[in-house]
Amino acid sequence: MRLDINFLWYLVTCIVFFILLMMNITRHTLREAIVCFLVAQVVTWFFSTIFVELYWETCPVRLFPNATRTDFIGDYFTTPSICTLFYFQYIKHQKLRRILDIALFALADAIMIVLKNAYTDLRHYVPWAIPLHLLVFIPLLPCSVWFTRWFFKQSYPYGGIKDGTRN
Amino acid sequence: MERVIEVAVWFISAALVFVSVPRSLYREAWISYLFMQALTWPMGLLAVQLGLLTYPSRFFAHALSTSLTYEFFALPCVSAIYNVRYPTSYPTIVKFAYTLSFVAVLTVGEVVLQKTTKLVAYIHWSWYVSFITISITLHLSYLFYKWFTKGSILDNKE
Numbered sequence: 208m209r210l211d212i213n214f215l216w217y218l219v220t221c222i223v224f225f226i227l228l229m230m231n232i233t234r235h236t237l238r239e240a241i242v243c244f245l246v247a248q249v250v251t252w253f254f255s256t257i258f259v260e261l262y263w264e265t266c267p268v269r270l271f272p273n274a275t276r277t278d279f280i281g282d283y284f285t286t287p288s289i290c291t292l293f294y295f296q297y298i299k300h301q302k303l304r305r306i307l308d309i310a311l312f313a314l315a316d317a318i319m320i321v322l323k324n325a326y327t328d329l330r331h332y333v334p335w336a337i338p339l340h341l342l343v344f345i346p347l348l349p350c351s352v353w354f355t356r357w358f359f360k361q362s363y364p365y366g367g368i369k370d371g372t373r374n
Numbered sequence: 375m376e377r378v379i380e381v382a383v384w385f386i387s388a389a390l391v392f393v394s395v396p397r398s399l400y401r402e403a404w405i406s407y408l409f410m411q412a413l414t415w416p417m418g419l420l421a422v423q424l425g426l427l428t429y430p431s432r433f434f435a436h437a438l439s440t441s442l443t444y445e446f447f448a449l450p451c452v453s454a455i456y457n458v459r460y461p462t463s464y465p466t467i468v469k470f471a472y473t474l475s476f477v478a479v480l481t482v483g484e485v486v487l488q489k490t491t492k493l494v495a496y497i498h499w500s501w502y503v504s505f506i507t508i509s510i511t512l513h514l515s516y517l518f519y520k521w522f523t524k525g526s527i528l529d530n531k532e
Contacts, residue, residue, distance in 0.1 A: 243410035259437035274422035274439045358401055
């Protein structure tokens with residue numbers, strides 16, 4: 208991969224999201240972040256595979272070009288990072304602000320997707336697949352939070368992890 | 375035939391998790407599953423990318439050249455059972471035999487599938503590479519699991 212817009216996109220998004228994650232994650236919230244990140248990863252892996260399989264999106268420039276036609280870095284790192292960052296915003300806020308959080312993160316993702324679609328060769332969507340992507344992504348935000356909250360409910364495991372969570 | 379086996383693997387893996395993992399340890403099983411898929415995903419891609427092995431018959435054949443069934447579901451499920459059922463309070467020899475039995479079953483299963491079906495085909499790969507890589511990934515997953523559950527009752531039990 209030469210130093211072109213595609214490489215720059217990966218480089219910048221990975222660095223920015225890595226820094227943002229580091230700014231939000233502490234030693235005490237590391238386990239929460241891991242759970243949220245990994246569960247989002249499972250969902251993105253699965254849905255991305257379906258999207259590519261059905262030709263709703265193509266990824267002409269990608270990592271592991273012989274092994275997959277999906278956007279590995281986007282699915283493995285970027286989208287799970289957005290969900291993890293969302294988790295830390297969401298739990299800080301109350302009801303109305305939480306809805307605003309979902310709207311803001313969905314908007315940010317939509318802008319990224321549109322830019323990626325228009326200016327890079329990393330992910331090209333058929334026109335109606337962009338709203339469909341958002342239809343998967345928007346519920347993924349509260350669902351990954353819900354899963355993480357469930358995971359660290361006070362009952363886990365028989366009284367809660369001592370140093371892994373706020374509970 | 376290959377399709378039937380793949381579907382069966384999904385059902386058998388889910389059933390094994392359902393039977394082997396007590397309800398009170400679902401979260402422990404989940405974290406094992408999640409961690410393992412994060413390992414197998416890039417490793418599987420790398421192995422296929424380097425041309426070490428192929429999966430001629432597979433689900434989502436257009437999108438993936440790797441095995442979704444094996445890397446996304448079967449191996450992470452096995453890892454969940456392995457971690458949750460790990461004989462922590464037993465002597466080292468029992469732990470060793472426990473690990474060996476998991477790795478042996480997975481390796482033998484893979485070799486049989488390699489010889490009799492089109493689900494997996496070795497190019498620059500051997501049964502012992504599978505044996506070593508499965509051992510390492512299962513153990514890595516267990517180390518992560520131990521770290522993750524540190525401070526919980528599972529840790530205190532030891």
